[in-house]
């Protein structure tokens with residue numbers, strides 16, 4: 001049963017239970033705006049690495065994928081899109097800078113390259129939800145504080161998406177099995 005507006009989700013088990021009942025984008029929105037997760041409930045999913053952020057899958061099924069990303073200060077993602085998935089991100093701990101981009105294909109010289117234009121830059125804090133529902137929007141994330149934690153929901157699960165490679169001004173496909 002989905003929550004009414006006065007309830008809030010404090011544990012991962014409650015969050016998964018609610019997500020399993022959701023059928024629409026609006027319901028995912030409602031759920032992600034209703035939670036006030038106790039950080040202790042996340043402890044078993046968190047792991048940090050000094051070299052790079054870590055992706056820690058909580059659950060994955062045909063409808064959605066829920067994961068925790070742990071960042072040290074200055075860790076950053078590549079510029080990427082989300083393929084056919086919609087994406088919700090919530091900062092659980094710390095501060096995360098998000099830059100958003102639009103890309104324009106450029107097929108000059110028989111070389112498929114893209115032009116990238118930054119269209120926004122935001123700093124996200126705990127309690128704020130960032131969503132990407134437009135498949136044309138690309139973004140990159142960077143941790144501004146040590147031991148940052150973000151929670152990510154993708155629906156459907158992230159299978160195939162694209163990464164911008166600045167060195168060759170082009171994109172490459174990435175796949176998660």
Ligand SMILES: [Fe+2]
Nearest residue numbers: 080082087139
């Ligand atoms: Fe992303």
